[in-house]
Amino acid sequence: MSDAIYVPAGPVELETRDLSVHYGEVPAVQGVSIKIPDRRVVAFIGPSGCGKSTLLRCFNRMNDLIPGARVLGEAIFQGSNLYGPGVDPVDVRRRIGMVFQKPNPFPKSIYDNVAFGPRINGYRGSMDELVERSLRRAALWDEVKDRMDASALALSGGQQQRLCIARALAVEPEVLLMDEPASALDPIATQKIEDLIYQLKQDYTVVIVTHNMQQAARVSDFTAFLYMGDLVEYGPTQGLFTNPKEDRTEAYITGRFG
Amino acid sequence: MTHRHFQDELDTLKARLVAMAGLAESAVRTAVASLLERDAGKARRVVEGDRAIDALEMEIEDRSINLLALQQPMARDLRMIAMAMKISSDLERVGDHAVNIAEAVNWLIESPLFPITPEIEEMTRLVTWMLKDALDAFVRADSKLAREILTRDDRVDELHENSFRILLTHMMEDPRKISAGMDFLLVSGNLERIADLTTNISENTIYMLEGRVVKHHAESADAAGA
Numbered sequence: 003m004s005d006a007i008y009v010p011a012g013p014v015e016l017e018t019r020d021l022s023v024h025y026g027e028v029p030a031v032q033g034v035s036i037k038i039p040d041r042r043v044v045a046f047i048g049p050s051g052c053g054k055s056t057l058l059r060c061f062n063r064m065n066d067l068i069p070g071a072r073v074l075g076e077a078i079f080q081g082s083n084l085y086g087p088g089v090d091p092v093d094v095r096r097r098i099g100m101v102f103q104k105p106n107p108f109p110k111s112i113y114d115n116v117a118f119g120p121r122i123n124g125y126r127g128s129m130d131e132l133v134e135r136s137l138r139r140a141a142l143w144d145e146v147k148d149r150m151d152a153s154a155l156a157l158s159g160g161q162q163q164r165l166c167i168a169r170a171l172a173v174e175p176e177v178l179l180m181d182e183p184a185s186a187l188d189p190i191a192t193q194k195i196e197d198l199i200y201q202l203k204q205d206y207t208v209v210i211v212t213h214n215m216q217q218a219a220r221v222s223d224f225t226a227f228l229y230m231g232d233l234v235e236y237g238p239t240q241g242l243f244t245n246p247k248e249d250r251t252e253a254y255i256t257g258r259f260g
Numbered sequence: 261m262t263h264r265h266f267q268d269e270l271d272t273l274k275a276r277l278v279a280m281a282g283l284a285e286s287a288v289r290t291a292v293a294s295l296l297e298r299d300a301g302k303a304r305r306v307v308e309g310d311r312a313i314d315a316l317e318m319e320i321e322d323r324s325i326n327l328l329a330l331q332q333p334m335a336r337d338l339r340m341i342a343m344a345m346k347i348s349s350d351l352e353r354v355g356d357h358a359v360n361i362a363e364a365v366n367w368l369i370e371s372p373l374f375p376i377t378p379e380i381e382e383m384t385r386l387v388t389w390m391l392k393d394a395l396d397a398f399v400r401a402d403s404k405l406a407r408e409i410l411t412r413d414d415r416v417d418e419l420h421e422n423s424f425r426i427l428l429t430h431m432m433e434d435p436r437k438i439s440a441g442m443d444f445l446l447v448s449g450n451l452e453r454i455a456d457l458t459t460n461i462s463e464n465t466i467y468m469l470e471g472r473v474v475k476h477h478a479e480s481a482d483a484a485g486a
Contacts, residue, residue, distance in 0.1 A: 215332075215334065216332050219334075243334050243335065243338070244334075244335065244338060244339065244471060245335065245339070245470075245471025245472075246335050251335075252335050252336060255334040255335050256333070256334050256335050256336060256337050257263055257266070
């Protein structure tokens with residue numbers, strides 16, 4: 003394998019083997035093999051349409067929901083194939099949570115947003131404690147603890163996004179996938195999300211898709227550069243941004259593309 | 261998405277660095293000539309010319325910081341800007357050493373004739389050659405040449421040690437030669453420092469071009485570890 007594709011030395015949380023995704027006839031991801039280390043932050047970067055979001059969605063089978071999408075190859079979570087027979091996508095999505103570009107809170111109270119998932123899963127512990135713990139982990143608790151019954155829609159965009167992160171954490175996942183989690187936020191809210199990502203990696207494996215290269219450089223331990231469905235380069239973030247191995251990576255990150 | 265403005269700014273930064281390098285190189289040449297020719301006028305030109313080198317250092321620093329702040333450069337652009345800052349401060353020191361030599365020449369002209377040792381002549385030849393090649397390597401993006409320069413520093417160090425011994429012997433034999441001997445020692449020490457700074461410039465040029473750290477023998481340590 004090319005030395006432009008990093009292979010983690012420690013435990014691997016997520017992995018793809020020769021994974022391809024087609025939307026109808028069009029391949030969006032072609033033969034990608036990548037290993038995501040446990041409790042690290044990995045960023046996927048690349049121009050629009052390079053397949054980074056498609057690759058991210060394979061990890062919790064969100065592509066299943068897109069008509070005409072076909073997934074070939076393997077996506078492996080803790081050693082077992084996510085697309086194997088008998089795997090329940092709903093269970094996959096509980097263990098591998100996702101946060102989207104636009105904050106999408108339910109039109110319910112702050113409390114109910116966080117409690118929603120655990121209730122469906124029949125959570126038996128103290129719901130108040132779980133809600134508080136999730137909000138604390140999402141660095142939102144102090145801002146909302148006195149108005150838990152207020153509508154989630156009354157929160158600012160940045161707070162709504164952290165609420166969505168709290169909601170994802172409430173079902174106690176092992177991995178958090180983030181698709182452009184800060185692209186709709188102002189710089190201060192963005193910084194809060196980035197700080198939060200830094201803290202989350204103590205307990206979770208985080209995979210983030212971002213258009214913002216500086217953001218990838220700031221928050222991630224490892225960066226993968228995708229181009230036209232190919233994984234071009236994957237390695238420690240610091241090395242990739244100061245001295246990339248592949249010419250296409252160099253061209254992209256220095257803004258000399260096409 | 262090639263941002264032309266950024267590319268223009270990078271080209272300007274590089275051009276200013278080349279201009280500064282030209283001034284530093286000519287300061288060393290003129291300082292050395294003033295020594296060999298006992299020419300006070302040349303020595304004065306070196307001292308006066310240092311202001312332009314200092315001004316360029318500040319300008320390059322300012323341009324580099326602005327580019328870092330406003331453009332968030334990556335990869336080879338980032339390395340180029342970071343190294344432009346380091347190389348410009350090395351060049352500024354080269355200019356200062358040229359001034360030190362020129363100032364020593366002013367004293368030497370007034371003291372009784374003291375033969376210039378072949379070691380110092382050889383050092384001046386080597387050092388100006390290294391400096392010129394280091395700047396060529398930077399301008400032509402020639403990392404092979406930059407690596408070659410690194411091998412020349414040992415010879416300069418050796419010559420400096422020899423001049424130290426020879427000058428010491430002269431001074432012990434005849435105390436009237438102490439003043440001139442000390443001045444020559446200063447010249448030799450400044451030439452040796454210029455060779456060191458030239459080595460730094462070459463190391464930074466290699467990092468800029470290849471992204472590889474070669475200073476402090478990092479590369480041979482890497483090879484041994486691998």
